[in-house]
Amino acid sequence: MDNKIAAVTMRNITKRFGPTLANDRVWLNIYRGEILALLGENGSGKTTLMNMLSGIYFPDEGEIAIDGRPVVIRSPKDAFDLGIGMIHQHFKLVDVLSAAENIVLGLPGKLDLKAAAKKIREICAAYGFEVDPDQKIYDMSVSQKQTVEIVKVLYRGADILILDEPTAVLTPQETDKLFAVLRNMRDDGKAIVIITHKMHEVEALSDRVAVLRQGQFIGDMPTGTTNAQEMTNMMVGHPVTLNIERPEPVNPKPRIEVKGLTVRDVEGTLKLDDVSFTANSGEILGIAGISGSGQKELLEAIAGLQPVEKGSIEYIADNGQREQLLGKDPLAIAEMGVALSFVPEDRLGMGLVGNMDLGNNMMLRSYRKGRGIFTNRKAPYKLAHQMVDFLEISTPSVETPVRRLSGGNVQKVLVGREIANAPSVLLTAYAVRGLDINSSYLIYDTINSQKMRGVAVLYVGEDLDVLLELCDRILVLCGGRVSGIVPGRGAKKRDVGMMMTKLGGNSHE
Amino acid sequence: MNKKTKTPLFHVAKRAALPWYRAWAIRGAALLLALVLCGVITSLVTGEDPFAVYGAIWKGSFGTTRKFWVLLQNIAMLLCVSLAVTPAFRMRCWNLGAEGQALIGGLACAACMITLADKLPNWAVILCMVVSSVLAGALWAGIPAFFKAKYNTNETLFTLMMNYVATQLVAFFCVVWESPKGSGTIGIINPKTNIGWLPQFAVQKYLLNVLIVAVVCVLVYIYLNYSKHGYEIAVVGESERTARYVGIKVEKVILRTMLLSGAICGLAGLLLVGSTNHTLTTTIVDGRGFTAVMVSWLAKFNPIGMIFTSFLLVFLGRGAGEVATKFGLNRSFGDILTGIILFCIIGSEFFINYEIKLTRGAGKEG
Numbered sequence: 001m002d003n004k005i006a007a008v009t010m011r012n013i014t015k016r017f018g019p020t021l022a023n024d025r026v027w028l029n030i031y032r033g034e035i036l037a038l039l040g041e042n043g044s045g046k047t048t049l050m051n052m053l054s055g056i057y058f059p060d061e062g063e064i065a066i067d068g069r070p071v072v073i074r075s076p077k078d079a080f081d082l083g084i085g086m087i088h089q090h091f092k093l094v095d096v097l098s099a100a101e102n103i104v105l106g107l108p109g110k111l112d113l114k115a116a117a118k119k120i121r122e123i124c125a126a127y128g129f130e131v132d133p134d135q136k137i138y139d140m141s142v143s144q145k146q147t148v149e150i151v152k153v154l155y156r157g158a159d160i161l162i163l164d165e166p167t168a169v170l171t172p173q174e175t176d177k178l179f180a181v182l183r184n185m186r187d188d189g190k191a192i193v194i195i196t197h198k199m200h201e202v203e204a205l206s207d208r209v210a211v212l213r214q215g216q217f218i219g220d221m222p223t224g225t226t227n228a229q230e231m232t233n234m235m236v237g238h239p240v241t242l243n244i245e246r247p248e249p250v251n252p253k254p255r256i257e258v259k260g261l262t263v264r265d266v267e268g269t270l271k272l273d274d275v276s277f278t279a280n281s282g283e284i285l286g287i288a289g290i291s292g293s294g295q296k297e298l299l300e301a302i303a304g305l306q307p308v309e310k311g312s313i314e315y316i317a318d319n320g321q322r323e324q325l326l327g328k329d330p331l332a333i334a335e336m337g338v339a340l341s342f343v344p345e346d347r348l349g350m351g352l353v354g355n356m357d358l359g360n361n362m363m364l365r366s367y368r369k370g371r372g373i374f375t376n377r378k379a380p381y382k383l384a385h386q387m388v389d390f391l392e393i394s395t396p397s398v399e400t401p402v403r404r405l406s407g408g409n410v411q412k413v414l415v416g417r418e419i420a421n422a423p424s425v426l427l428t429a430y431a432v433r434g435l436d437i438n439s440s441y442l443i444y445d446t447i448n449s450q451k452m453r454g455v456a457v458l459y460v461g462e463d464l465d466v467l468l469e470l471c472d473r474i475l476v477l478c479g480g481r482v483s484g485i486v487p488g489r490g491a492k493k494r495d496v497g498m499m500m501t502k503l504g505g506n507s508h509e
Numbered sequence: 510m511n512k513k514t515k516t517p518l519f520h521v522a523k524r525a526a527l528p529w530y531r532a533w534a535i536r537g538a539a540l541l542l543a544l545v546l547c548g549v550i551t552s553l554v555t556g557e558d559p560f561a562v563y564g565a566i567w568k569g570s571f572g573t574t575r576k577f578w579v580l581l582q583n584i585a586m587l588l589c590v591s592l593a594v595t596p597a598f599r600m601r602c603w604n605l606g607a608e609g610q611a612l613i614g615g616l617a618c619a620a621c622m623i624t625l626a627d628k629l630p631n632w633a634v635i636l637c638m639v640v641s642s643v644l645a646g647a648l649w650a651g652i653p654a655f656f657k658a659k660y661n662t663n664e665t666l667f668t669l670m671m672n673y674v675a676t677q678l679v680a681f682f683c684v685v686w687e688s689p690k691g692s693g694t695i696g697i698i699n700p701k702t703n704i705g706w707l708p709q710f711a712v713q714k715y716l717l718n719v720l721i722v723a724v725v726c727v728l729v730y731i732y733l734n735y736s737k738h739g740y741e742i743a744v745v746g747e748s749e750r751t752a753r754y755v756g757i758k759v760e761k762v763i764l765r766t767m768l769l770s771g772a773i774c775g776l777a778g779l780l781l782v783g784s785t786n787h788t789l790t791t792t793i794v795d796g797r798g799f800t801a802v803m804v805s806w807l808a809k810f811n812p813i814g815m816i817f818t819s820f821l822l823v824f825l826g827r828g829a830g831e832v833a834t835k836f837g838l839n840r841s842f843g844d845i846l847t848g849i850i851l852f853c854i855i856g857s858e859f860f861i862n863y864e865i866k867l868t869r870g871a872g873k874e875g
Contacts, residue, residue, distance in 0.1 A: 017523060058520045330754065330756035331755075350748070351751065351754065354748075356744075364744065367740050367741075373736045373737055375735060375740050
């Protein structure tokens with residue numbers, strides 16, 4: 001490998017954001033015919049580094065060479081001209097246009113959709129993609145949209161591809177497909193960089209790993225010569241244990257009983273169809289499913305945020321008293337004495353206010369406390385200080401707007417506030433999405449400690465490995481219906497994956 | 510690719526939060542730059558001595574005691590309307606109807622002064638004026654707010670259109686109440702009896718307005734920053750979804766805040782008609798409803814900061830007028846100077862949020 005000329009050489013790259021050093025004299029080589037996994041915790045500078053390669057940021061110091069020739073990348077267009085294409089976490093597609101239209105959008109020359117479609121089909125055939133050039137984006141699943149993004153950069157002649165956490169939104173089956181085409185592209189001599197947090201994906205896919213920590217380049221090695229434990233230690237900087245605990249539930253009793261829950265969205269599409277289950281105290285009930293299978297609606301219905309067509313959601317207190325939660329808003333539910341905490345999927349869009357500081361965000365749950373027209377500002381700031389210590393939130397101060405924090409720290413603020421409420425029911429949606437290993441394990445521990453307190457936890461997750469390790473029972477949703485409920489201990493990943501795509505999976509129908 | 514790539518000379522990078530004194534230093538430098546620029550342009554275009562022009566701008570506001578009080582009065586009225594729009598703005602609800610809301614408040618005030626003058630004692634007339642002005646202003650903001658809360662209509666267009674309705678209503682009543690007959694204007698209301706004229710403090714005609722607005726300013730500041738309502742406004746403004754998530758009734762907050770916004774506008778109308786002018790015309794609010802938008806934004810919706818921004822705008826406006834009369838220039842020249850100064854001040858915000866970094870080894874071909 002050493003005698004190959006690197007497709008990309010990044011030398012001594014430094015990037016500052018104000019006082020924060022996002023990249024500190026990073027050296028990185030990217031080779032053709034190789035899949036490089038770029039590893040690092042949140043805020044370690046992976047995305048920043050790749051953004052400089054794709055022309056979104058400009059480095060403060062250092063130089064970049066393509067095929068040994070120094071270049072200056074000032075804009076995404078420069079990057080494209082050099083054959084560098086990046087697939088971002090958030091897709092940049094126009095919903096009302098077709099795949100082909102999106103792919104040729106912005107390209108110079110005459111618009112010839114037929115020729116474009118033909119070329120798209122060729123690309124698809126070459127690497128094993130499945131894209132219908134005439135399909136509209138709004139009709140596509142997340143995985144199809146991602147495919148369009150990849151085809152888009154290939155269409156423009158990119159031979160250096162960067163993928164930022166491409167599997168975060170995919171099912172296991174879709175992930176396998178994606179990996180297959182990435183391998184095809186590698187064998188075709190393209191250079192591929194994949195940013196990910198998931199160790200088993202790194203091991204399954206990459207040829208080489210490079211680790212960043214706190215903006216610095218820690219090291220790189222062939223994937224075959226290392227293992228998950230070693231990579232994790234390098235990322236974190238000290239040894240960590242990679243096991244998720246799963247204590248036995250203590251004295252589980254029904255806490256939330258959902259019967260025949262049916263939800264339609266504003267357009268009348270069925271989002272939840274006759275969903276029934278019971279969540280027990282002292283137990284983690286995992287909820288698995290392809291994204292958009294009704295997880296969001298289910299949690300929001302329980303939290304009092306989602307209008308429901310029919311069904312029943314009952315809260316069963318410790319003394320056996322039943323309360324109907326349907327038709328009540330979050331305030332009414334809280335006033336009934338039901339301590340319900342909710343960690344929503346969209347942290348800054350729903351759970352927190354990005355422009356407010358930590359203290360003010362803590363106040364969201366508590367500002368009504370106390371009589372009089374004024375808010376008590378001391379208590380929430382005190383709570384914020386406690387949370388910063390307890391959950392090791394890294395923030396300049398409790399007066400920092402939360403949108404300035406990294407994803408993991410934002411999530412800690414949200415989870416911290418929600419558990420500070422001493423809940424009896426805890427709803428979490430994608431609690432570790434985008435979080436690094438250290439933060440993820442801290443969140444698992446926190447959720448486990450809530451379970452041991454006797455809280456009924458609903459854990460909507462996307463990483464099946466984690467669901468299988470963490471949850472006592474797993475409810476699988478498929479297209480808004482309950483595909484089955486399996487015990488977490490002993491369930492097979494393959495079976496749960498099947499249940500996600502087909503009602504009842506293989507074994508039940 | 511054979512073309513030579515040049516390293517750019519500089520690039521723009523986002524700054525971390527600046528300490529307040531450095532931010533103000535940048536703003537101060539912008540003001541200084543603006544003054545120098547104004548001076549250069551003045552001497553180039555008109556041949557006048559720039560320092561004489563600066564002097565005229567200064568004299569426009571501080572030349573005589575009377576001018577000084579007019580300055581204070583204008584600041585107070587502009588600030589009052591700005592304070593009115595600010596709660597709505599903090600909620601990201603763009604109330605552009607302050608002009609109409611103040612005008613309709615003034616109309617209600619004038620209506621009480623004219624129709625109740627010979628029916629009720631003076632104190633009762635004044636009480637009616639206060640109540641009806643505030644309610645009228647609140648109603649004028651409440652109508653668009655109701656439709657926004659209920660049907661999510663666009664408050665910007667709705668409030669803007671309500672301005673025209675208010676102007677036409679006032680035009681109509683100017684004819685109904687015209688005095689003397691045939692003039693089409695109302696003239697001074699109750700010139701002999703002074704019924705419904707708000708009392709004067711310490712013989713200074715404008716002191717009452719200034720004091721009332723100062724109190725309102727402090728109250729709005731406290732309301733927005735320390736009350737539960739103020740917190741709800743901030744949350745709704747930042748994210749409606751988060752507000753619903755914590756059980757805030759968004760519709761109620763929108764309605765309540767807009768009613769408050771309109772009520773303060775109504776108060777401004779009361780002061781303009783009942784205290785300052787003792788008459789009603791369609792132009793009595795004098796565009797303050799729109800200038801207030803700028804005042805509020807420039808101060809980043811901070812009521813205390815708005816004292817300074819409204820001072821700045823009124824000061825520049827009066828200076829522009831003085832320059833025009835003193836040097837026999839077109840009034841527009843004064844406006845040009847105002848424009849230059851505002852451009853520099855607003856532009857300076859860019860340098861507070863971003864910095865220009867020189868690239869190392871710039872100019873070298875790579």
